[in-house]
Amino acid sequence: MENFVYQNRTKVIFGEKKYLEIIHYLNQNKINKILIIYGKNAIKKIGLYDEITNLFSENSIEFYELSGVQSNPILSKVHEGIELVKKNNVELILAIGGGSVIDTAKAVSIGALYDGDVWDFYERKEEINSKLPLYVILTLSATGSEVNGRSVITNTEKKLKWSVRSEILYPEISFIDPSLQYEVTGNQLIDSACDIISHVLEFYFDNTQNSLLMDEISEGIIRTVMISTEKLLENSKDYNYRSQFSWAASLALNEMLNCGKNGGDWSSHKIEHALSAYNDISHGKGLAIILPAWMKYVYKFNSQKFQRFAEKIFGITEKDELKSSLIGIQELQNWFKKIGQTIYLNEIEIKEEELKTIAKIAEKQLPYGNIKKLNFFDIIEILKLAYKN
Amino acid sequence: MENFVYQNRTKVIFGEKKYLEIIHYLNQNKINKILIIYGKNAIKKIGLYDEITNLFSENSIEFYELSGVQSNPILSKVHEGIELVKKNNVELILAIGGGSVIDTAKAVSIGALYDGDVWDFYERKEEINSKLPLYVILTLSATGSEVNGRSVITNTEKKLKWSVRSEILYPEISFIDPSLQYEVTGNQLIDSACDIISHVLEFYFDNTQNSLLMDEISEGIIRTVMISTEKLLENSKDYNYRSQFSWAASLALNEMLNCGKNGGDWSSHKIEHALSAYNDISHGKGLAIILPAWMKYVYKFNSQKFQRFAEKIFGITEKDELKSSLIGIQELQNWFKKIGQTIYLNEIEIKEEELKTIAKIAEKQLPYGNIKKLNFFDIIEILKLAYKN
Numbered sequence: 001m002e003n004f005v006y007q008n009r010t011k012v013i014f015g016e017k018k019y020l021e022i023i024h025y026l027n028q029n030k031i032n033k034i035l036i037i038y039g040k041n042a043i044k045k046i047g048l049y050d051e052i053t054n055l056f057s058e059n060s061i062e063f064y065e066l067s068g069v070q071s072n073p074i075l076s077k078v079h080e081g082i083e084l085v086k087k088n089n090v091e092l093i094l095a096i097g098g099g100s101v102i103d104t105a106k107a108v109s110i111g112a113l114y115d116g117d118v119w120d121f122y123e124r125k126e127e128i129n130s131k132l133p134l135y136v137i138l139t140l141s142a143t144g145s146e147v148n149g150r151s152v153i154t155n156t157e158k159k160l161k162w163s164v165r166s167e168i169l170y171p172e173i174s175f176i177d178p179s180l181q182y183e184v185t186g187n188q189l190i191d192s193a194c195d196i197i198s199h200v201l202e203f204y205f206d207n208t209q210n211s212l213l214m215d216e217i218s219e220g221i222i223r224t225v226m227i228s229t230e231k232l233l234e235n236s237k238d239y240n241y242r243s244q245f246s247w248a249a250s251l252a253l254n255e256m257l258n259c260g261k262n263g264g265d266w267s268s269h270k271i272e273h274a275l276s277a278y279n280d281i282s283h284g285k286g287l288a289i290i291l292p293a294w295m296k297y298v299y300k301f302n303s304q305k306f307q308r309f310a311e312k313i314f315g316i317t318e319k320d321e322l323k324s325s326l327i328g329i330q331e332l333q334n335w336f337k338k339i340g341q342t343i344y345l346n347e348i349e350i351k352e353e354e355l356k357t358i359a360k361i362a363e364k365q366l367p368y369g370n371i372k373k374l375n376f377f378d379i380i381e382i383l384k385l386a387y388k389n
Numbered sequence: 390m391e392n393f394v395y396q397n398r399t400k401v402i403f404g405e406k407k408y409l410e411i412i413h414y415l416n417q418n419k420i421n422k423i424l425i426i427y428g429k430n431a432i433k434k435i436g437l438y439d440e441i442t443n444l445f446s447e448n449s450i451e452f453y454e455l456s457g458v459q460s461n462p463i464l465s466k467v468h469e470g471i472e473l474v475k476k477n478n479v480e481l482i483l484a485i486g487g488g489s490v491i492d493t494a495k496a497v498s499i500g501a502l503y504d505g506d507v508w509d510f511y512e513r514k515e516e517i518n519s520k521l522p523l524y525v526i527l528t529l530s531a532t533g534s535e536v537n538g539r540s541v542i543t544n545t546e547k548k549l550k551w552s553v554r555s556e557i558l559y560p561e562i563s564f565i566d567p568s569l570q571y572e573v574t575g576n577q578l579i580d581s582a583c584d585i586i587s588h589v590l591e592f593y594f595d596n597t598q599n600s601l602l603m604d605e606i607s608e609g610i611i612r613t614v615m616i617s618t619e620k621l622l623e624n625s626k627d628y629n630y631r632s633q634f635s636w637a638a639s640l641a642l643n644e645m646l647n648c649g650k651n652g653g654d655w656s657s658h659k660i661e662h663a664l665s666a667y668n669d670i671s672h673g674k675g676l677a678i679i680l681p682a683w684m685k686y687v688y689k690f691n692s693q694k695f696q697r698f699a700e701k702i703f704g705i706t707e708k709d710e711l712k713s714s715l716i717g718i719q720e721l722q723n724w725f726k727k728i729g730q731t732i733y734l735n736e737i738e739i740k741e742e743e744l745k746t747i748a749k750i751a752e753k754q755l756p757y758g759n760i761k762k763l764n765f766f767d768i769i770e771i772l773k774l775a776y777k778n
Contacts, residue, residue: 001403001567001628001629001632001633001636002404003403003404003405003407004401004403005400005401005402005403006400006401006403007398007399007400007401008397009396009398010396011394011395011396012393012394012395012396012648013394014390014392014393014394014395015391015392015393016392210629210632212613212616212617212633213609213610213613213633213636213637216606216608216609216610216612216613217605217606217609217640219605219609220602220605220606220608220609221602221605221606223605224601224602224605228601239390240390240599243599244390244599244601244602247390247602247648247649248602251602251606259401259403259636260403260632260636
């Protein structure tokens with residue numbers, strides 16, 4: 001097992017309507033002025049916006065708003081938020097939404113206390129030392145951003161989707177009410193499921209051998225997500241499976257799965273970030289396309305682990321390591337397809353001649369790759385595997 | 390899934406010799422005066438005592454010592470520690486040891502800031518509001534006390550072994566170096582394994598049905614502990630399996646397994662506390678005796694879960710819920726026996742006529758029991774099942 005340091009400061013408050021307790025925590029910390037960050041209309045449609053803003057009005061909490069955060073959240077929106085905070089002396093950021101909103105809120109929370117351009121943190125020019133306090137009301141379980149110190153932002157001018165990670169970035173409190181996600185159905189649900197499973201697998205498939213406990217927990221999370229997704233596709237308002245799905249998403253990326261590993265292999269994510277910076281497809285869909293292609297490209301470098309995956313997730317008993325590895329990868333793709341996911345680049349509007357352009361964007365974040373260190377040509381090959389039908 | 394609040398503030402620093410970084414953290418927090426709490430000679434034998442105290446001397450850290458903490462740690466030792474702290478204006482408690490030492494250190498850390506008798510907290514007469522900072526260097530993985538807010542102390546005068554639990558009691562930092570446990574072999578290792586498995590199962594077997602994710606993770610932890618224990622009984626210095634074992638012990642009782650559950654059952658623990666307060670056998674041995682007896686007494690009230698246990702841990706495919714439940718319990722007992730554990734009360738020096746006395750001690754902490762709420766007569770029946778060979 002590799003050495004590690006693990007601490008997760010976020011307080012998770014889980015359950016129906018538990019977010020109403022936010023007033024208690026704001027009062028306790030003497031917070032009177034907050035910036036609410038959210039997406040488009042989803043939180044208005046489910047009545048959450050009115051409920052929360054009325055609550056604040058009744059309790060004399062002054063609030064400002066930054067709305068319109070899109071998936072693959074962008075830097076210019078972050079700048080807008082920072083300006084609002086600075087102009088109004090906001091004391092706390094409240095993200096109401098999923099990963100994009102939370103990642104934006106994290107960027108705002110560090111940018112608000114920094115004189116330069118917040119993008120400096122993403123370019124590693126500057127180290128994160130402080131942030132405004134950050135609370136979250138989660139409305140989409142997928143990225144785990146509610147319980148970790150990561151933020152991914154797209155710089156549209158530069159066509160770059162880059163990430164930061166810091167102990168400082170953990171939200172102080174995250175309210176998770178699974179019933180807020182009853183309207184998360186269809187593609188949004190499917191994409192989320194693929195996102196979560198990818199997160200787990202990016203930790204799971206690395207070059208460490210001695211990771212029995214983390215393997216066991218990872219497999220348990222994946223099986224839970226698969227079962228819950230199928231149940232939710234049948235009945236999106238099943239509170240139990242919503243809960244299992246939500247909490248699995250959080251545990252998938254609360255950094256626990258990295259304990260004793262060496263950081264996982266996030267190649268699929270890096271390549272997907274290039275793909276979605278270029279094409280603006282959803283992160284989950286991008287991952288469902290890139291992850292199996294990457295797996296097919298690297299499985300030979302740790303086939304023992306790929307065989308274990310095939311056995312523990314899909315019950316494959318094939319003795320030959322390489323064969324069972326490939327069957328396992330195929331089964332994963334079959335499952336993505338079964339739940340209605342896109343699994344090849346041909347199915348979205350990408351032409352074969354564009355692969356090189358995407359690879360060039362992905363190349364900018366090199367070096368990466370842990371099972372196999374990738375170069376430009378590897379990325380091209382992976383994209384070809386993602387293209388081929 | 391039940392509502393929950395989860396936050397674990399403890400920073401875990403895991404790896405060989407990582408505890409040497411303690412100086413960095415003491416300096417960072419401007420701590421100059423500490424109380425070291427430890428057990429008997431174990432930390433001297435492995436050279437850890439000299440290494441740490443030399444390190445403190447070299448770095449001008451003033452330290453006091455409370456040694457001789459025994460398993461089933463006692464209140465009078467806690468009082469001694471509190472006196473040392475108050476007399477010398479100690480700023481931080483450092484526990485070097487396993488659960489007993491850490492639990493003692495926790496008690497000292499709260500008692501040091503309280504004017505009355507620290508036992509008041511254990512009797513629920515007083516609420517825990519503050520403690521001195523607490524660091525841990527773990528030398529025995531079993532109770533999970535290094536990553537939670539629980540403390541169990543025995544009041545020898547009153548023959549009571551009672552526990553407290555509070556968010557305040559989480560250690561600030563726990564250093565886990567699995568190689569410090571190379572000398573933990575034989576009974577000590579076996580008892581620890583039984584302790585860990587019991588912790589997991591006390592959460593696992595409760596009256597909640599909707600706990601898929603926690604069930605998966607619990608089962609993964611149990612399988613890891615079983616495999617690691619067998620490997621360590623063959624080679625106690627296998628760093629990988631020491632690590633798996635250590636980290637599994639921490640995750641078993643860092644409160645994560647309670648997320649979405651309703652607190653677990655813990656009847657076995659309560660009865661065992663009575664047993665070990667009466668007889669001073671090790672907690673792990675006591676649990677290996679009481680837990681299966683309790684399981685045999687209550688399985689009918691949640692046989693679906695007991696069947697799942699039999700299947701996921703021992704591969705039992707018996708379709709009949711009651712039958713498979715009983716086979717699973719028997720298999721657990723067989724495994725305890727296989728690793729060399731005591732499994733019946735007859736094997737220790739307890740006579741049948743003493744069962745009533747033990748039950749009377751266990752009765753003092755009633756009400757408990759979640760699958761089945763227990764009364765005095767239930768406790769007697771469980772003890773009889775633990776007695777019968």
